[in-house]
Amino acid sequence: MPSKEKLLVANKFHRETIVKLDSQFDTHHLWKCSAKEKHELIQMLQGECKAVATGSWECDEIVYELNSLEFIATFGVGVDGIDFDVTGKRGIKVSNTPGVLNDAVADIAMALILATVRGIIKADKFVRNGSWALSLFPASHSLAGKTLGIIGLGRIGHAIVDRALTFKLNIAYHNRSPKPHPYSYYSSISELAADSDILLNLLPGGDETREIIGKEAFLSLGPDGIFINVGRGSSVDEHALIEALDQGIIAGAGLDVYANEPVVPASLKGSENVVLLPHIGSGTIETSRDMGNLVIQNLEAFFDGIPLITEVAQ
Numbered sequence: 001m002p003s004k005e006k007l008l009v010a011n012k013f014h015r016e017t018i019v020k021l022d023s024q025f026d027t028h029h030l031w032k033c034s035a036k037e038k039h040e041l042i043q044m045l046q047g048e049c050k051a052v053a054t055g056s057w058e059c060d061e062i063v064y065e066l067n068s069l070e071f072i073a074t075f076g077v078g079v080d081g082i083d084f085d086v087t088g089k090r091g092i093k094v095s096n097t098p099g100v101l102n103d104a105v106a107d108i109a110m111a112l113i114l115a116t117v118r119g120i121i122k123a124d125k126f127v128r129n130g131s132w133a134l135s136l137f138p139a140s141h142s143l144a145g146k147t148l149g150i151i152g153l154g155r156i157g158h159a160i161v162d163r164a165l166t167f168k169l170n171i172a173y174h175n176r177s178p179k180p181h182p183y184s185y186y187s188s189i190s191e192l193a194a195d196s197d198i199l200l201n202l203l204p205g206g207d208e209t210r211e212i213i214g215k216e217a218f219l220s221l222g223p224d225g226i227f228i229n230v231g232r233g234s235s236v237d238e239h240a241l242i243e244a245l246d247q248g249i250i251a252g253a254g255l256d257v258y259a260n261e262p263v264v265p266a267s268l269k270g271s272e273n274v275v276l277l278p279h280i281g282s283g284t285i286e287t288s289r290d291m292g293n294l295v296i297q298n299l300e301a302f303f304d305g306i307p308l309i310t311e312v313a314q
Contacts, residue, residue, distance in 0.1 A: 005303045006049040008041075010063055013055030013075045017292030021053060024296065030060055038062050051302060053295060056096055057081045071302045073295050076282075077101060077156075078232055079312055080205030087314060094312040095298040099155060100290035101282035106159035108281045109230045110167075112254030113148070113198055115275045116226045117141055122272070141224075144168035149196030151189055151213065152203040152231060153179065160200070172196060189213060193220035198228060205232035213237065218244035225250045230281050233258040242267045245274060256281050 007025040009018060021027050028049070033041055039062070047068050052059070056076030063069065064086045071093045072082060079096050087094055115121055119140045126137050148164050150157050153173040161171055161183075172184040174192045179185075186192035189212065193199050199221050203209045214237035221227060227250055229236055238259040244250045245268075252273035258264050261279055268274055282291065297309050 005051070006045060007299065008045060008049050008052045008063060008066065010052050010054035010060050011058055013053075014288055014292050016289065017075065017295060020292065020296060021299075025299070030063070042066055051299060053299065055081065059083070071095075071299075071308075073298045073302070074312075075291055075295050078204045080232065080234065082312075084314055093302070093308060094314065095295075095308045095310050096312050097291040097294040098310055100294060101287045102156050102159040104284045104287040105156050105230055105281040106163055108256055108277065109156075109160050109200060109228060110163045112228050112230070112256065112275055112277070113143070113164075113200075113226070116228070116252045116254040116273075117143055117146075117198065121275050146170065146197035147172055147195060149173065149186070149192040149199045151192065151199065151201045153181070153183075154202065156230075157202050160202075169198075190216045190220040193217045193225070194222075196221065196225065198226045200228045201231040201235060203231040203235040205234045209235040211235070211237040211240075215240040215243070218249050221250050223248055223251060227253040228255075229253070230256045233261060238265065242271075245271050 004026040007021060007027050009021060009027050009029045009031065011031045012018065028041055028045060030038055030041060042062055042065050045066060049066060050068050050070040052063050052069060052072045054072060054074055056074035056079045058081040059072065061083065064083065069092055072087065074082065074094065074096045077096050077098050079094060082094055117140060123137050126132055145168060147170040150160065150171065150173040153175055157173070164171060172186060172192055172195060174186045174189050199217070201213055203212065212235055218227065218240060227241065236259065241253065242265060245253060254275040256277040257279055264276060268276060294310060301308050
């Protein structure tokens, strides 16, 4: 019986997937180790272990001390937890799990849009605290005819567009360059914000997008505008967002991601015009299962010496 390929599991990213990895590979769990044990494990695996499995949002830097490392399979789409300076220089391949989470994230984006624009969370509280017996709930805005401005129109963005069109929203977008879409293109985020009723961020993390959405964008969005973030928290200047909410520069926000997760600023938690979610965009049972299967498929491809299913360009 052939021996199993060695695999270093860097963090506890998804229990069901890790169980499958344990059955298919000779796994070694870095996340279970103390600091001293981590160094001992890396030394033990030197020259023998070629692959790492990890959550895309975090990868222990000690894995790069593994001189035989050739491949990192990540669970997630955004790969801001990977040190591409190291992987690029050493020719270490990286994969992620795009595509399978498009619908789940799109559902959450639309849920946040509805919750903020129609005041659903406030309305729920209004009923529960007995206010309905005393007065009518204030009228909210309709979605039909409003403009949804999307920052970063990719695969997830298209899934959101499919849903948004059903609600009769107009679509505009900002990318680094225009795409062959029938939607209005804006070369700057601020210009897009100025013409949008709802500004939706789908940007990935990383140095290139860090705090790219800030005060100027919120001023352009205006006092009736809604900001939605299901991209990465690091792409938003969180202090500018808090200021915009506190000062009425924008009307409200719906957030699934934050700059320093799982820490959420007290100012956001105390705000009545923000809907807060604990980064559950891709957090469905079905999506997590499919993401895990894609991690395994990429590992199988690597060990079989064939092209990766979803390799990240470097």
